[in-house]
Amino acid sequence: MSDSPLSSIVATPEQMLPGGWEMVVGLEVHVELATATKLFSGSPNRFGDEPNINIDPVTLGLPGALPVLNKKAVELAMRIGLALNCRIQRCIFHRKNYFYPDQPKAYQISQYDLPLNADGHLELPSGVVIGVERAHLEEDTGKSTHVGGATGRIHGSDYSLMDFNRAGVPLVEIVSRPDIRTSEQAREYVSELRSILEAIGASDAKMEEGSMRCDANVSVHKPGTPFGTRCEIKNVNSIRALGRAIDYEARRQIDIIDSGGVIRQETRHWDDAEGRTHTLRTKEDADDYRYFPEPDLVTVDPSQEWIEEVRAALPPLPAARRAMLHELTGYDIRSEAVVVAVERGQHEYVKAVVDAGGDPVKALIYVTQAFAEAGASPAVPAADIAALTILERDNKLSATQAKTVLAEIVANGGGDAAAIAAAKGFEAMDTSAVETMVDEAIAADPDAWAKYCAGEEKAAGAIVGRIMKASKGKADGKVVSAIMQSRRG
Amino acid sequence: MATIPTTASEIAAAVASGALTAREVLEAHLARIQEREADIHAFNLVTADAARAQADAIDADIAAGRPVGPLAGVPIAIKDNMCTHGIETTCSSKILEGWKPPYDATVVTRLRAAGAVMVGKTNLDEFAMGSSTENSAFGATRNPLDTSRVPGGSSGGSAAAVAAGFSPVSLGSDTGGSIRQPAALCGVVGVKPTYGLVSRYGLVAYASSLDQIGPFATTVADAALITEVIAGHDVMDSTSIPQDAPSLVGAVSQGVTGMRIGRVVDLPGGAEPEVSARLDAAFEALAAAGATIVDVTLPSLGYALTAYYLIAPAEASSNLARFDGVRYGLRVNAVDTNAMYGATRAAGFGDEVKRRIMLGTYALSAGYYDAYYGKALKVRRLIAQDFDKAYESVDTILMPTSPLVAFKFGEKADDPMSMYLCDIYTIPTNLAGHPAMSVPFGTGAHGLPVGIQVLAPALGEAAMFRVGGALEAAAGGAQ
Structure with a gap:
């Protein structure tokens, strides 16, 4: 990581740490590529096998070996480079x-x-742009298990077990520039990177399985002064841990400087259980x-033709997917529904529902609610979901009824929403019938009504309950509450 | 027993025609090994039983009318730094003693497929580091022509095996002269092909950017034949040149009429006068055979040795780091892992190997890289440019193989610098990646053989073998 002595990127006032300090963070993210075989041999690249099976x-x-x-590994690394706006160049090992x-x-x-990949950048959903210095290819190591001793580390252990299944697995190390100013940005960067890697099929990017690993270079300084001495934090195994480790480390460094000490350049180990870092070397x-x-x-x-071939085959990236859903629904690109749909890769499915005549907002909500386990391409015909959104939009079904129908469509892998609603006896009540029911309910429980009129919102529950019971759930809750509010005046 | 021919091509022809059985040929060679090996110590391991099984299988193929390869029944000795499946491969080092590779080197696979019968694994300077085979952890090899003298090195065992008639041909590896120099000292033919012509897969690396496998033989034609069999692209070696093996045997007898042979006017000195005299005689012979002798200059040649002794040890320091006692070979237990590494490597490596590991580690160290390794790479490029320039006006270049004839045991063993100087004429071609061969051309001091070296540009093997063939013919006529 190359630190420029003075950075043009400065934390906003609310991002500053107490005492006028600013944190400066660069991340080194290692991702295992989703190739069938290893970087330099034909052994399978597979997680979770019996030890020392995938060796040669x-x-x-x-x-003599x-x-x-592995050409496929180069191609996946090129995808990463292109997705991160890098220059793909002639390279050596x-x-x-x-x-x-x-x-x-x-x-x-x-x-x-x-x-292979140099000088790129990644724009985060929050609009912050983080520089990417390089994304290079390398091989993974085997896995050591140190048995005996207190720390689980090699020093003090009785013996060590070696598993070489992981040795030679292709990795890409993505090195950011020291452009990150808050732990929130660091989390956002890794989260966005993970979405990209999944979207382009380069890696399954699972931090818990170690197919994505993150080291953080953390320093603190006062804006306008040169960067401080940095410490590298290792053993950060989740996005949440990354945020905690960075915050801890920045505070630790500030405390040292505030009490007259100096920061030593060192590698530190994050202990998630203790919530602190300690010196590794x-x-x-x-x-x-x-x-x-x-x-x-x-x-x-890589020839220009090859680069263009890889570029042309890249699917839309998460940012483009979020923008598409925003266009479609008006929802903010950072809203949970948009983020969830894009993370699951279901943006195309949402669009298919809309293209089939569905209501865009309801399409997004239905998909995010009902297809958590379905993967990128749910097996339900988009037109069936589209028909349901229209029934609800036109008040032919209440939200509750629509949810029931949706569940049935999902369970059956499709179905005609109108027919299912009819079979369940769901029919929309016209507003005048609901008005009559509201009046009957008020008459039956004047105490609750009085409380509701006095501003006790909770009292509405008793009235609504009566109406739902009388209508056998057919009354649309939104219509009921609108009538009640107009009656209250 | 029928008379056994001395060349590989004659043996293969006799076996294929049924005039001799592979087993008869093999037994005759095993008998010679039995007779002299105790004096010579060409082998770390004689694989008599495996060889008999292989020979019998070839005889069975011939009896059944099945097709056999171009080396059917030809006994061959393999330098003990090439992996042989299930057969001990030691690099003449204690650190690998007892190690049996789970795979064959590509050259071994190709030789087997061609019908060659491996008779054993030959001795070498430990990890191919040396010029006398005195650096073997298992004892030196003796020169069959005079057992008080070294056979050269590092492929001394393979050179001695051919010189002693243990096998008509053998394989060596050449990083800075390790085929050509022992060939010269033992009076046989030795070839280092173009870098990348022969796969290195399964050759235990000394200096990866310089190492190249090649044959020893008693005739230039046999050397060409073996080169044809082992050359050609191998997907297992990324530095292997992506083209088929060239046809070379035909070139040997083509003659040199019209060829331009380079004489290096600024050749570094140090050759014995008898060696220089044989070089002059070689030029005369080639001129007489119809070649034109052209003066060329190679101004950077004087820096080759220094560059080599930075590049080769640097690569070696990395290549030999894997011998750490963790997965195979020797392990000397100690209190912790780092101490185990130290104890294992201290006990497992000999002095010369340690010397080069330290030299190479230093050359690559932070703060020294540019001054040493970086500069050596620049010299390497200069030498290649010198050759490119010279080859604009000549087809091949002639120089001595070794400045000296075979020396006595212990004469240089305690003086690494004088040992390193043995490779002064062979190292430049390794740095350039070019082919070169040593052809016996008469005798020098003490009546010991002198080798003349034929150098050619990359993939210039055909021109090299033409000149080699002409030298061989002239030497035969002269003696």
């Missing part, structure tokens, strides 16, 4: 040398000064990785 001479770093680059038992070759094949202990060009691989130089 390349994965284990056996003497050589890496061969480097070896990052360090000893660790789960690093089979004692070096990681990564990219160094010539990454200081800069003095940092490895010299002795990067040098990987002689076993050749230059990757």
